[in-house]
Amino acid sequence: MNAILKVEGLCVAFDHPLGMVHAVDDVSFSLAANERLGLAGESGSGKSTMALSILRMIKPPGRILGGRVELDGVELSALDQEGMRRLRLAGIAMVPQGSMNSLNPVMRIQAQIADALADHGVKLGSGALEARVAELLRTVGLRPEVARMFPHELSGGMKQRACIAIAICLRPKVIIADEPTSALDVVVQRQVMETLARVQRDLGCAIILVGHDMGLMAQFVDRLGVMYAGRLVEVAPIGEIITRPRHPYTQALISSLPSLEARGTMQGIPGLAPLLRDLPPGCAFHPRCPMAEARCRTDKPAVRDVGPGQQAACHFA
Amino acid sequence: MQAVLRYLRRNLSLVLGSGLLLFLLAFIVVGHFIVDVEDARALSARPLQPPSWRYPFGTDRQGRDLLAVMVAGTPLTLRIGFIAGILGVGIGTVLAFVAAYYRGTVDTIIRGIADIGLTVPGLLILIIIAVSIRGGLTVNQMALVVASLAWLHPTRTIRAQVLSLRERGYVEIARMSGMSGPGIIFLELMPNLLPYLAATLVNAVSTAILASIGLEVLGLGPIDAPTLGMTLYWVNFNAAMINGWWWWWTAPTVIILLVFLGLFFVTVGLDEIANPRLRRSA
Amino acid sequence: MTALLEARHVTKRYGDNTALSGLSMAINTDRPSITAVVGESGSGKTTLARIILGLTPPSEGQVLYQGQDTAHLSGEQRRAFRRDVQAVFQDPYEVYNPFYRVDHVLTTPVRNFKLAATRAEGRRLIEQSLRAVGLRPEEILGRFPHQLSGGQRQRIMVARAVLMKPKLIVADEPVSMVDASLRATILGSLRKLTDEMGISIIYITHDLATAYQVSDNILVMYRACVAEAGEVERVVKHPEHPYTRLLISSIPKVSTTRDWLEDDGVEKVRALPGAHGCRFVDRCPVAMDRCATALPPLYRTEAQRATACFRYADSPELHAGAMDEVLAEAKAPTLA
Numbered sequence: 001m002n003a004i005l006k007v008e009g010l011c012v013a014f015d016h017p018l019g020m021v022h023a024v025d026d027v028s029f030s031l032a033a034n035e036r037l038g039l040a041g042e043s044g045s046g047k048s049t050m051a052l053s054i055l056r057m058i059k060p061p062g063r064i065l066g067g068r069v070e071l072d073g074v075e076l077s078a079l080d081q082e083g084m085r086r087l088r089l090a091g092i093a094m095v096p097q098g099s100m101n102s103l104n105p106v107m108r109i110q111a112q113i114a115d116a117l118a119d120h121g122v123k124l125g126s127g128a129l130e131a132r133v134a135e136l137l138r139t140v141g142l143r144p145e146v147a148r149m150f151p152h153e154l155s156g157g158m159k160q161r162a163c164i165a166i167a168i169c170l171r172p173k174v175i176i177a178d179e180p181t182s183a184l185d186v187v188v189q190r191q192v193m194e195t196l197a198r199v200q201r202d203l204g205c206a207i208i209l210v211g212h213d214m215g216l217m218a219q220f221v222d223r224l225g226v227m228y229a230g231r232l233v234e235v236a237p238i239g240e241i242i243t244r245p246r247h248p249y250t251q252a253l254i255s256s257l258p259s260l261e262a263r264g265t266m267q268g269i270p271g272l273a274p275l276l277r278d279l280p281p282g283c284a285f286h287p288r289c290p291m292a293e294a295r296c297r298t299d300k301p302a303v304r305d306v307g308p309g310q311q312a313a314c315h316f317a
Numbered sequence: 318m319q320a321v322l323r324y325l326r327r328n329l330s331l332v333l334g335s336g337l338l339l340f341l342l343a344f345i346v347v348g349h350f351i352v353d354v355e356d357a358r359a360l361s362a363r364p365l366q367p368p369s370w371r372y373p374f375g376t377d378r379q380g381r382d383l384l385a386v387m388v389a390g391t392p393l394t395l396r397i398g399f400i401a402g403i404l405g406v407g408i409g410t411v412l413a414f415v416a417a418y419y420r421g422t423v424d425t426i427i428r429g430i431a432d433i434g435l436t437v438p439g440l441l442i443l444i445i446i447a448v449s450i451r452g453g454l455t456v457n458q459m460a461l462v463v464a465s466l467a468w469l470h471p472t473r474t475i476r477a478q479v480l481s482l483r484e485r486g487y488v489e490i491a492r493m494s495g496m497s498g499p500g501i502i503f504l505e506l507m508p509n510l511l512p513y514l515a516a517t518l519v520n521a522v523s524t525a526i527l528a529s530i531g532l533e534v535l536g537l538g539p540i541d542a543p544t545l546g547m548t549l550y551w552v553n554f555n556a557a558m559i560n561g562w563w564w565w566w567t568a569p570t571v572i573i574l575l576v577f578l579g580l581f582f583v584t585v586g587l588d589e590i591a592n593p594r595l596r597r598s599a
Numbered sequence: 600m601t602a603l604l605e606a607r608h609v610t611k612r613y614g615d616n617t618a619l620s621g622l623s624m625a626i627n628t629d630r631p632s633i634t635a636v637v638g639e640s641g642s643g644k645t646t647l648a649r650i651i652l653g654l655t656p657p658s659e660g661q662v663l664y665q666g667q668d669t670a671h672l673s674g675e676q677r678r679a680f681r682r683d684v685q686a687v688f689q690d691p692y693e694v695y696n697p698f699y700r701v702d703h704v705l706t707t708p709v710r711n712f713k714l715a716a717t718r719a720e721g722r723r724l725i726e727q728s729l730r731a732v733g734l735r736p737e738e739i740l741g742r743f744p745h746q747l748s749g750g751q752r753q754r755i756m757v758a759r760a761v762l763m764k765p766k767l768i769v770a771d772e773p774v775s776m777v778d779a780s781l782r783a784t785i786l787g788s789l790r791k792l793t794d795e796m797g798i799s800i801i802y803i804t805h806d807l808a809t810a811y812q813v814s815d816n817i818l819v820m821y822r823a824c825v826a827e828a829g830e831v832e833r834v835v836k837h838p839e840h841p842y843t844r845l846l847i848s849s850i851p852k853v854s855t856t857r858d859w860l861e862d863d864g865v866e867k868v869r870a871l872p873g874a875h876g877c878r879f880v881d882r883c884p885v886a887m888d889r890c891a892t893a894l895p896p897l898y899r900t901e902a903q904r905a906t907a908c909f910r911y912a913d914s915p916e917l918h919a920g921a922m923d924e925v926l927a928e929a930k931a932p933t934l935a
Contacts, residue, residue: 017323042778042779042780043749043778156640185639185640185805186639186805186807186846186849186850187639187845187846187849188639189849190849190851190859190860193860194860197860212778212779213779213851214779214853215850215851215852215853216851218851218852218853218854218855218857219851219852219857219859219860220851220859220860239855242853242854242855243855252780253779253780254853256779256780256782256783257779257808257853258782258783258806258808258809258811258812259808259812259852259853260807260808260811260835260847260850260852263811263812263813263831263832264812265812266782266783266786266787266809266812266813267783268780268781268782268783268784268787269780269781270784272748272750272751272781273748273778273780485693485696486688486690486692486693486694486695487693487694487695487696487704489654489688489694490688490694490704490756490759491696491707492654493652493681493685493686494704494707494708494711494712494759495678495681495707495708495711495712496707496711505696508696508698508699509696509697509698
């Protein structure tokens, strides 16, 4: 498979007075061109930190301890600050969580897109700029009039689509969307995800969707990676994960989704997510795992191949 | 304890400020053992002597031992500042809470008076008040004069803080748990404002000291008290600078400088505690 | 018998914006049940919660507590109201005063409502409530809020509501800021409160799936009006109102059938509803001419169902006071 993005052994830690916190622990995966990869996990799983670390946007007290990130053959850790800056948005674009609230409230949408373009050396005359912006807005399903509007004149869904427009303006190879729809209601969520899918088809780029809604993942991504306590505990094609999840946490996550089929079937996962600075020994999931045995308490399971294109970090997979 | 020390390492302003103030305190305390404060009165020594072993700060034109003057006067100046500052912030806090919590007419009235008061130049009002008081002012009366205006600014700023805290979820929960107005003010809102109140207090003390020194330099202070400001008044009255009696104005100036620097750094330090956004990460 | 709480033609306006329009409903607590109020942001569900709880006064209409207008309650009646109607809010962070340990939110109502005669009795009561929501008192008491997780904090809030043995708890998005794996546990404890302790619950949420799982009845709100109401199994399995249908089909399901994404193209813009038309007319796939000019009333389409849509104009209109008949108790589900 021709991987557009390869992540190997990525480790990110935060300096905390009470000890080092390993937010991302030895995570490896690859992303094919044109593929939709999901990264699922709950709060504290490290998924957002991982997304930021791919773009080297971790600020102190966090730092990248090690690992390689390769975009289309180019090793990212070898790039200097300027090289990395040019890569952000042009090579890998990110739609961060709550980005619709980070639109500049005093600038029209067109000006914000123009800003993004100018930062990467693309200066267009007013005619060309208007045309480019109109085309971008059309791609994300917004009317051309939106270009002259301010963020507060747009609804939540429209703002989020404007953020997607900014993210694609330089035709990146990878788009990382971190919980792009968590603040939106289900109807608007579908519109935004449809936009994302269309954008991907038009651009031929790959998408990493970070989130915790398994239903959304099931309907949108091609492959899914599940994170728990900073580690990638399962990666597999989405169909496989739904029908035959290998890791107990993945199973539990799927069962905890409330269904619309029968009432009274909602299940939770007992226990609490572990504090990253105080992880249990052995497998981080063992205190909550229905299958835990003595060996789970002492041996940390490594990520192993358990099937074609499937990997899981569990002694029983 | 460990956590306190660790925090102090990060908050250098607080350490520096407290250090300066503690140094001044030590100066006053030790000074009281070294000198006889009676020598702060006129005609205690030969006048206009430059610093020597006998008189480390020299003497002034009326024959005062300047070291004794500093040792006796600094606590007086500080006292004015503290009384005025505490009174000002005390009154300001009560008015601010009442205005911000109950809103409505009460708020409009309190806010109106404070706003009008703030637009009039404070020093001018103080001068008018000081001049109208028959006979001389004592140190305590001085403090009250300054306090009369010291509550204006704290009322406004504390009110703003309370307005924002009032909307917090925990205030609503307290209301649903049967708490009444005064209960909510004292039990829910006040504790969260303590750091802010402390910073406001130090600020108010600073301002009060400055105001009192200002009045004294103009000659409107307690004539017989050897306060720092009065010393400067005599410096001007006797044209000490032109006459070259440098030791006379150096001592009070340096001490005033230390007082303000100390208070300033403490304010910055307290500000960092009160406003978490200013905190630098570990 | 007099309903515990009744809303009569409640309308709430904020300037030009109507947050709630002419809503009437009644809560009878002789038959404890969980009623979900489902809607997106701007639908009026949070406004409804705040008005019922007496935190915001209505612009028009009344809220009656045991027949008395809540705007004019005497001191003692107000205390009784506060004890009978409690709340759990959405944000498990904001509701704790960072200055105090979490015990404070539990001891305050005990003290103010004199729920216990001695300190020891109060402590016992608190421990009992914590256990009722699945928490261990020794792990919770004495801690500061920042030392506990969001899920624990939210459960403490439920325990706090239970302390006062209320008749009604209004839970406004109680699990939306909590991890998915903990939601079932918290909602499960709410269900237990209804089944075992006879406390009625109004569960306000935008998440139709959890509302379906845990409630008996449902009110679907759209732009300040009630679109559909009734017994939850019927409404979810056989939705009548076009908005309810849209809502249900928009929920992505965990299945290998990928039918959720459709190409929508540019956002369809129809004229926004006029002041007097149905609120949904600009997005409704089956809108008729009539819908743009008049606001549909609630039609009682089944014994336990009402829909505000002109497509069901053949059914009798729902009389204002009969909403509680529509929201009668159904068979309770048991959660795992």
